[in-house]
Amino acid sequence: MKSTGLCILLLAALVVAGQAKVDYDTWFTDKTMRVDYYHTGTARNEFFSLDQVYQEGEWPGSRVNLADTLNLGKYLVKVFDEATGRLVYSRGYCTVFGEWQTTVEALSGSVYRTMHETVRFPFPKYPIKLVIAVRNRQNEFIDTFSAGIEPGSRSINLEKRDLPWKTEQYLDNGSPKKKVDIVIMGDGYTHKEMGKFRQDVKHYTEQLFNSQPFSSRKNDFNIRLVLVESAESGIDEPHLGNWRQTALGASYNSLDSPRYVLTLANKEVRDIAALVPYDQLYILVNSTRYGGGGIFNWYATSFTGHAEGQPDWWADYVFTHEFGHSFAGLADEYYTSDTAYEEFYAEGIEPWDPNITRLLNPAQPKWADLITPGTPVPTPWGKAAYDSLGVTLRSWQRETPEYIMIEQQMQRLLADANSLAQTGCYEGAGYMATGMFRSAPDCRMFSKSLTPFCLVCQRAINRMIDFYTR
Ligand SMILES: [Zn+2]
Structure with missing residues (x-):
């Protein structure tokens, strides 16, 4: 029984690996397909409508990593070969519209807005089905828009845009x-x-x-x-x-x-x-x-x-x-600044962002492999002192000498905490003082300072560089 199970697992792994690797030259030309569309709606209700399809210059992205393996972003554009139904390209992304959806205006439900958006992918050789999936409140991607595109169609804009800029x-x-x-x-x-x-x-x-x-x-x-x-x-x-x-x-x-x-x-x-x-x-x-x-x-x-x-x-x-x-x-790791967002991260749901976590299972943190054994999770830091300085900070006008002085005190506190810190799970992240965690007291995504990226952010950046270059 055991060995059969292993065989099935191996076979499944091979199928997944086979699916993930798409031969570029089989499916795509050297060029780029750009699809412009309009994104309309409120916080809870959204529509996509096609604007224009273009052929642009040489595809600048990877010819090896075509299907997205990183699972980041609020949206996922997927390109399927129409005849075989095979996924030949996908990529996660975010948009201004997606951010606007978390504002009071969008949440009111009475104001609709429209924004213009673009997705780009290698220019297909055969007819495709373009799908845009949107994450629901549980962070699962739900197919929300689809359009068939014929690469030889006369409606594809082949214009040379000769702009005057060097x-x-x-x-x-x-x-x-x-x-x-x-x-x-x-x-x-x-x-x-x-x-x-x-x-x-x-x-x-x-x-x-x-x-x-x-x-x-x-x-x-x-x-x-x-x-x-x-x-x-x-x-x-x-x-x-x-x-x-x-x-x-x-x-x-x-x-x-x-x-x-x-x-x-x-x-x-x-x-x-x-x-x-x-x-x-x-x-x-x-x-x-x-x-x-x-x-x-x-x-x-x-x-x-x-x-x-x-x-x-x-x-x-x-x-x-x-x-x-x-x-x-990467997400903002800070939580003390004012932002326009009302409910950026759904309650009780682990965010997709690589550098913040709800810590829903403290025994198995998101970046468990980077945590030094013996580090307590959640990890204590000078949060009470930092938060009380934060309260004083907000009583001053931004960029006044007093404001800057308090900011400097907060920065010193973070620097002291960071110099002793191990990678852990430090409470306060993603605009939330409680219930969301970051991996270090300070990071380039946390404080307004020249602090280096934390190790979790560095790994996320390295993975992205690898995705483009390997
Ligand atoms: Zn970080």
Whole structure:
């Protein structure tokens, strides 16, 4: 009995392995298929509708890892060969719409919004069924939208989009097929500010590659720039009444959160990004006002430089922190800042994010293999003292000298805790003071500081680099 069971198990493993590995050349051409669609709804109710299918340049992603094995993101795009029903490509991702769904406005159920979105995958040789699955409250993917696409259809847009913007390869480590290809575009940089854009790219990518694990894996990355120019300098600040005409439409106060920088001009962003091969999108905004954003497999944004009276490393921190979100699907580990979200993580459900956990089974933590034997779980740290400083902090206006002083005290407390800490399960993470855990007292995803990524975050980043490059 035992050996038969083993045989069946082995056979099952082979079938799964056979399913996972799709021969690229059998199913795909060298090009990229881009599908634009509209995503409409409320928090509980959503619809997708097709906009336009495009053929774009060379597929920049892996030709080996086509089916997603990482199980990250709120959405999963799946591409099936129509004739055989075989899954030939899948990828997890998040969107601005998905974040908006956790706000008061969306939860009210009376306000519908529509956002424009894009999925990209290798250009199929044969007719496909495109499926978008959405996680339900139990975090299971539910097929929500499907569309048949004929690769030879005359409705596929083959237009050459000849935009006036120059492109440059800033970091070249070889063929896009085996590298993580980042495109960096500036928003709110005028024609005269292209020199500043290049300097900003140099400075902030140096910060990224100064942090582990990016520093050891620099050879796995390519960086290309699109020198897109904006008519006006700076980006929109709706709460101050400052509206600026920019190429990519980036704005502060996104989802009504002052420091959240996003753009909803998805079509423009995608058209411009497609001037170069890219896996990951980064939008640098030409503003010294604190802000940024990062959405998994969507894009990251960061402010640049520093305003008077602000420490000069704030943007260094933000640039790398946001890339942690957009590249590796890392969650915010902090819980003391105000955010726009009402119910970001469903109660009693383990989040998919690799670096936070509900610790539903303390005997078997999510990152059990990284925990030093003998470390108590949950793991004590100076939480009571940290939280009481947090209460005082909130009585001061952001960025006043008092506020900054208390922030520094909190930072010292974290640094002390971190220097003694083992990987464990520390309570307070994912915007929640209780019931959610992180793996270290401090991490680049926790405090506003140049603290390194914790070991759990580093492993998640390494896995993602491996997925693109191996
Ligand atoms: Zn971390």
